[in-house]
Amino acid sequence: MAPRPVQLPAGASVLLLDIEGTTTPISFVKDILFPYIIENVESYLRAHWGEEECKDDVNLLRKQAEEDATCDGAVPIPHSSAEGAGNEDQTIQAVVNNVHWQMSHDRKTTALKQLQGHMWKAAYTNGQIKGEVYDDVVPAVRKWREAGLKVYIYSSGSIEAQKLLFGYSIEGNLLELFDGHFDTTSGQKVESRSYKQIAKSIGCLPENILFLTDITREAKAAEEAGTHVCVVVRPGNADLIDDEKLHYNLITSFSELQLPALSKA
Ligand SMILES: CSCCC(=O)C(=O)COP(=O)(O)O
Numbered sequence: 305m306a307p308r309p310v311q312l313p314a315g316a317s318v319l320l321l322d323i324e325g326t327t328t329p330i331s332f333v334k335d336i337l338f339p340y341i342i343e344n345v346e347s348y349l350r351a352h353w354g355e356e357e358c359k360d361d362v363n364l365l366r367k368q369a370e371e372d373a374t375c376d377g378a379v380p381i382p383h384s385s386a387e388g389a390g391n392e393d394q395t396i397q398a399v400v401n402n403v404h405w406q407m408s409h410d411r412k413t414t415a416l417k418q419l420q421g422h423m424w425k426a427a428y429t430n431g432q433i434k435g436e437v438y439d440d441v442v443p444a445v446r447k448w449r450e451a452g453l454k455v456y457i458y459s460s461g462s463i464e465a466q467k468l469l470f471g472y473s474i475e476g477n478l479l480e481l482f483d484g485h486f487d488t489t490s491g492q493k494v495e496s497r498s499y500k501q502i503a504k505s506i507g508c509l510p511e512n513i514l515f516l517t518d519i520t521r522e523a524k525a526a527e528e529a530g531t532h533v534c535v536v537v538r539p540g541n542a543d544l545i546d547d548e549k550l551h552y553n554l555i556t557s558f559s560e561l562q563l564p565a566l567s568k569a
């Protein structure tokens with residue numbers, strides 16, 4: 305189906321953007337960011353184990369593991385208070401296994417995302433990784449902002465991880481393009497109350513927001529909250545079924561989103 309230009313809905317003054325599959329290729333996340341975590345989690349934990357940030361990350365993962373206790377294949381993380389070196393090794397291995405298990409299911413838990421954000425910091429700051437953004441993203445966001453629209457990010461990746469991706473991107477530091485960032489601390493993206501919470505935080509109504517995402521479960525949740533949605537079709541994104549193609553406004557590039565013409569005085 306050929307893409308048609310999509311009009312910014314009347315009353316929408318805020319653009320809320322997903323990252324993976326929307327601003328950024330899924331392949332960047334799946335082939336670069338996630339393998340970095342899988343390969344480096346053990347050495348990262350060993351190097352940072354005594355640090356407060358790492359202890360906080362492990363405590364959050366342990367709480368998540370307790371919630372996941374009844375899930376098939378879940379990996380518990382033992383408490384390691386009165387530990388000797390052997391005990392510490394066992395705890396580290398449990399955290400590694402837990403992270404691997406969560407990532408094998410592409411879990412979007414705040415605990416996993418917080419640790420990932422902390423781990424990517426070194427890779428971005430030493431130039432090993434640069435955040436990818438589609439070519440059409442920067443010109444479109446600049447245009448939207450010039451037209452007076454606000455632009456926010458909402459991703460399952462932690463706010464810290466989002467700022468690294470856009471702060472150390474292939475197009476340089478893009479952080480000035482965004483009015484703010486939201487992550488799973490505002491709720492999961494497949495839950496409708498998250499979009500109400502975000503509207504409240506921005507100080508607008510859900511119907512003032514247009515949410516751009518590749519995932520129709522997220523689009524459905526946003527719609528239920530009263531938010532406008534547009535589904536972004538990019539190479540490598542999950543296929544849409546015919547009903548979804550008919551129901552949602554679709555764009556293949558941010559340039560296809562049309563703003564209302566300015567009336568000339
Ligand atoms: C922005 S950090 C890398 C992306 C990530 O961890 C993730 O889970 C992507 O989720 P999204 O909500 O942007 O589809």
Ligand SMILES: [Mg+2]
Nearest residue numbers: 322324325518
């Ligand atoms: Mg996405």
